[in-house]
Amino acid sequence: MRILVLQLARFGDIYQTWPCLRALQRHHPGAEIHVLVRARFRAALTGLSFVQVHELPTAEILAPIFENADDTAALARLTAFTEALPCFDRIINLSYSPFSSYLTDTLSGENTQVRGYTRHSDGFFAIPDDTSAYFYAQVGIGRANRYHLTEVFAAVAEVELQDSDFAPAASAPRGDSILIHLGASQVEKSYPAELWIEALRNLRSEFEGQITLIGSQDEVGLATTVTQSLPELNNQVGKTQLDDVMKQLSCARLLIGADSAPVHMAALTGTPVLNLSCSTVNFYETGPLTAGSRILYAPQMSEIPAARVSEEIRAMLCGQGPQGPCYVRETRSQAPRAHAIESDDFAWDLIQALYTGTPYPKAVSGADRLAFQRLFELAELALQHIANWDVSGAGPQVLSTVDQMLSEIPRLCPNVEPVVQWFQTQRLRLGPDVAEATLVATRRLFEELLWITAVYREESPPHESAIKAIGLAEACVPELREYDFFGIEPQFQRLISLLHELARHSTNVAEVSWSSVLTEIEETLARRDFIRLADVFEYELTPALRRFASRNETIGPDVVF
Amino acid sequence: MSHEEQLKAALQRLETSVQKILSTRGYGKDAKQLKLLHEMIREQLTNANTRSATRTIR
Secondary structure, eight states, X not given: OEEEEEOOSOHHHHXXXXXXXXXXXXHSTTOEEEEEEEXXXXXXXXXXXXXXXXXXXXXXXXXXXXXXXXXHHHHHHHHHHHHHSOOOSEEEEOSOSHHHHHHHHHHOOTTOEEESSEEOTTSOEEOOSHHHHHHHHHOSTTSOOOSOHHHHHHHHHTOOOOGGGTSOSSOOOOOSEEEEEOOOSSGGGSOOHHHHHHHHHHHHTTOOSEXXXXXXXXXXXXXXXXXXXXXXXEEOTTSOOHHHHHHHHHHOSEEEESSSHHHHHHHHHTOOEEEEEOTTSOXXXXXXXXXXXXXXXXXXXGGSOHHHHHHHHHHHHTTOOOSSSEEEOOSSSSOOEEESOOOOOHHHHHHHHHHHOOOOOOOOSHHXXXXXXXXXXXXXXHHHHHHTOOTTTTHHHHHHHHHHHHHHHHHHOGGGHHHHHHHHHHHHTOOSOOHHHHHHHHHHHHHHHHHHHHHHHOOOOHHHHHHHHHHHHHHHHHHHHTTOTGGGHHHHHHHHXXXXXXXXXXXXXXSSOHHHHHHHHHHHHHTTOHHHHHHIIIIIIHHHHHHHHHSOSSOOOOOOO | OOHHHHHHHHHHHHHHHHHHHHHHHOSXXXXXHHHHHHHHXXXXXXXXXXXXXXXXXX
């Protein structure tokens, strides 16, 4: 088997791909594993001897355009490059960019299994796997995702990670040194020089081991500023290659730095990290992974007090617990825990409910409940127009307006953004198809949106929802026996919403569960077997709902037919 | 002409070519390669080529 992994992002992303690559090798022992990277970042693969590395020769491809405005020659070079690559059985695109989606599509053969962004047969954007759809919807700065990028990459590649995919089991004994990475890839992620000086001066008075500064040639100026005040520091900035840094990390007790390549390298050497983080980074996604690491966070880097940095370094070196507000990475696989920080977990809990089936979090604020109500109403409106679809009528315009209004709601209430992002991503995933099939698929998505938002629409206790569901089911039966489904469709939709609401509030799965009820209803409806549907409502669902409603008003077990 | 201006000019030329080929021959092999070159240039212009995987440009 020949597998290609596209990783066209930066050094840090390549290092965060290492565990996935190792896991691929472990899962597919005989496979050839190829990696396509940009030439500039190729050094980040040094040390992974089992991969075959390909470089994207961007400068060479574009050279004719700069020399002669010759697009044809540039195109010929690009074509020669793509055609020179071998055929791949699997392509795993971990780059998440429009360019990489076209490249993945170009390199895919008829039988290539693709994961990650690609294109449909008509050139439109395609997301074939659910994890990449999750990435599109929920990952990034300012979003509520808390899965680490290494876990997301592995899920896209459909491999399970083990500790051995990160740091080697046996490593050289650690000396009494700590490493400081002063800089970061962007200015706004860098800790100011004067605060570094203050923090390291505080530390110097108590720590007798070696403090080594690391970084690239671009950070020499910053290092010079710091060492002018602290000449006793071991300044290696601009003097080492990436694999030298890897060796230094293997021997160091601790790394201190912002969101940068050394933090990701530390995950591969098992080195604990004190990570300085700010609002331009989502440290849950790209923060340190070694157990015992900690994160000091402030909206801006300059707001992290130097005293906090030095006291936390001291505590980590002495094996003491956190000295103040911070986030603690207790294990590699669990998200960092907030220590002495009040954290609003609603959006993250909502994401987990959407994607992993955990219970939906309670909406405490009136603004959140109102936002869900608006989403529910928009879904209802869309479904009404889809039910009475006329391509030359108002339907298409209404759907377009609904889409626009859905986008606006998270601006007023950010907590509902995960739902809107989920929905819009699922819409995006609908591939080219005939109009009728697209309409059916669109209807299903709006129905799901309706069911999700219905959870927040009412605060009725479950037994009251069951009583309402009984009334709706009884109202539907006579019409269904007359094959008049469209006459009762609004009541039917409302009934399904209530059943979903009951299913979400229920915690136990009995022999026949709410989800089985819903599946049977859906399948019977899909067959247009209205008589059978009427029988289900009259002889099975309604009696079960009566038994449920007659019980104690606390949440009970699933309905049993 | 600066590199940026050259890339912008190339992008415009390629946009025209891509539209033409899509309307006449659809999204086939030739269109794919043209579109690929077009995207390669576009990401150079926005510096998206050196951003992290969690960039806002999807």
